Amino acid sequence: MNNPSAPVEIGRANAHDVRILWADGHESVYPAADLRLACPCASCAQQSAPRPKGQIRLLPAGIQAVHPVRIELIGQYAIRVYWSDGHSEGIYAFERLRAACPCCGVERLA
Amino acid sequence: MTSQETGNSIRYVIPVASGKGGVGKSTVTANLALALARGGARVGVMDADVYGPSIPMILGVTSLPETDDQDRLRPVDQDGLKIISMGFFMAPEQAVVWRGPMLHKTMQQFLNGVIWGELDYLLVDLPPGTGDIQLSLCQSIPITGAVIVSTPQDVALNVAQKAVAMFRTLNAPILGIIENMSDYVCPHCGVHDEIFGAGGARTMAERLGVEFLGAIPLTAVIRRASDAGRPVVAAAPDSAPARAFAAVAEKVASLVNARPEGADTRPRVTF
Numbered sequence: 058m059n060n061p062s063a064p065v066e067i068g069r070a071n072a073h074d075v076r077i078l079w080a081d082g083h084e085s086v087y088p089a090a091d092l093r094l095a096c097p098c099a100s101c102a103q104q105s106a107p108r109p110k111g112q113i114r115l116l117p118a119g120i121q122a123v124h125p126v127r128i129e130l131i132g133q134y135a136i137r138v139y140w141s142d143g144h145s146e147g148i149y150a151f152e153r154l155r156a157a158c159p160c161c162g163v164e165r166l167a
Numbered sequence: 168m169t170s171q172e173t174g175n176s177i178r179y180v181i182p183v184a185s186g187k188g189g190v191g192k193s194t195v196t197a198n199l200a201l202a203l204a205r206g207g208a209r210v211g212v213m214d215a216d217v218y219g220p221s222i223p224m225i226l227g228v229t230s231l232p233e234t235d236d237q238d239r240l241r242p243v244d245q246d247g248l249k250i251i252s253m254g255f256f257m258a259p260e261q262a263v264v265w266r267g268p269m270l271h272k273t274m275q276q277f278l279n280g281v282i283w284g285e286l287d288y289l290l291v292d293l294p295p296g297t298g299d300i301q302l303s304l305c306q307s308i309p310i311t312g313a314v315i316v317s318t319p320q321d322v323a324l325n326v327a328q329k330a331v332a333m334f335r336t337l338n339a340p341i342l343g344i345i346e347n348m349s350d351y352v353c354p355h356c357g358v359h360d361e362i363f364g365a366g367g368a369r370t371m372a373e374r375l376g377v378e379f380l381g382a383i384p385l386t387a388v389i390r391r392a393s394d395a396g397r398p399v400v401a402a403a404p405d406s407a408p409a410r411a412f413a414a415v416a417e418k419v420a421s422l423v424n425a426r427p428e429g430a431d432t433r434p435r436v437t438f
Contacts, residue, residue, distance in 0.1 A: 063338070068437035075438075128438040132305045134338035136436075148306075151338065 062155045067136060073124040075138075077154065085158040087166065089124045092138065095166035097153070098146035173239075175283040177211070179311040179423045181290050181342065182304060184334070186326035188295035190318045191347040193221040194393050195383065196292040198409075199314070201400040202416035204247040208287040211242065213277050214252030215304060216294040217263050217270060223254040227396020231255050232281075240281045246401055251281050267299040274303040297333040305337040309433060311423055312342035314380065319346055319367035327368075331375055340430075342422050343378030344368045345415055348385035378422060381415040384408055 061081035070076035073089040096102075119142075127139040131148050139145040157166045170176075183196045196212060204210045214222035222228075226248065232240045232255055242249040253263060253273065265273075283289065294300055304310075313334045317327035327344070334341050346368030351360045362385060372379040383389070389408050392399040400409045 060338070064434040065432075066435045066437065068435075125438060128436055130433055130436060132307070132337055132339065133309055133433065134305070134336070 062151075064151055064154075067128060075125060075128070079155065083158070085154070085160065087154070087159060090120050091159070091166045092125070092149070093120060093123045093140055093142075093144075095149075095157070096138075096144065096147035097149060098144075101144075101147060170279070173279050173282075175279075175281075175286075177283060177286045177289045179288045180308055181288060181311055181419070181423075182215075182293050182301075182313045182339075183290055183316060184293045184301065184313055184330045185295055185316045185323075186297065186328070186330035187317070187323045190316050190323050190327075191383070192216075192295075192316045193225055193292050194389060194398070195314075195316050195345060195347055195412075195415075196290050197222060197225045197393070197398045198389075198400045198412040199416055199419065200248050200288070200290050201246060201398055202409075202412045203288050203290075203420065205400065205404070205413070206416060206420065208420070209285060210247070211249040211283050211286045211289040212251075213281075213289060213291045214250070214254065215274065215277065215291050215300050217253040217265070217273055217300065218294055220252045220254030220257075222250060222252045222292055224396060225393045225398060226250060228252075228255075235282065238280075240276075242281055242283065249283060249286070251277055270299045271303040274300060274307055278304075278307055297329055301330075301333060302337070305334070305339050310334070310339035311426075312340040314342050314419065315344045315377075316347050317344060317368045317371070318348045319361070319364040321364075321367065323363075324367050324371050328371060328375060331377065341377050342419060343380040344372045344375075345380045346382040349382035351385040354387070378418070380418050381411060383411045383415070 063080045064077050065080050066078040068076050070086040075087045075092060077085045123140055123142050125138045126141050129137050131137050135148045135150045137145060137148055157164045183192050185192045200210045200212045212222055214220045226245060228243050228245050228250055230243050232243050234240055242251045291304060315327055315330050317323045331341060348363050350365055351362050369379045386408055389399050392402045399406060400412050403409055
């Protein structure tokens, strides 16, 4: 991999969460619920669109129990996550994942 | 790309893209494929321009692919090339009027439902634009490096850089840019004329930080050979246009062979 922020390994951090090891040695752990809420598919993205000020976002029931069942590579730029709730439409680009690494805190996943 | 499921083993996957239509992608694809094959490589051509497939005509293919007992397609074998195209499955007067999911399915079938066998190069002739087919291809198979074709004038170059941006967005490497219809030499008086300008693709390649792969002249010899179903590299291999294609093929071969160790490495997924 020439790109230092390209992933070299994608696996489990624990029973629920996703761990990505990047080419520059950095390690990111994405909580499953945050990743599921950040699903970039058209349907989910519409639901998580910006809300009017003061409006509370209601989280789906059982979101904390949702976990990835399988992850597959999409070309050279992204992954698709197959979730335990049956959803699998979202394609998560590496660039977006790296920018939203929870420990770096530059961007939020969702 | 090696797949135990399909039995295919393809060393280099090279999409030929342009952004703008009408710049000679298919002609470049056919001649580049023939030039690589003349150098001893095993070459396949996947005509992914499902809306306007022209590879069968340019390569003069008259036979049709057959299927094996598992309904997998055997590509047509011609001039040492393995060829698949939507043109084999549609009458000339029929049009493909499809939405994205059908296009995606077709790309999947052309990649995984075709008995490509062992190839050194699979050249993929893309339609113009940065749409469903380009995205499906980049999602379905690791790209070795894309070749961008442009004519020298600004109106083509402006769109060609969108193709560069698309491949970069999808983390697909870019081998470089070919300037087609670069220079016209009058066959009667020998005067050079830059009908579409000249040097624009080289300048753009420098600006975008990609390789310039070479220039192909604008000449009726190439057009006549393509219309006759015998591309210039096969019909007149010692002609100046054929030599230009051979030089581009040499450059492409040297670039793919010079890629750094681990350039094809995809992340390990342990999920």
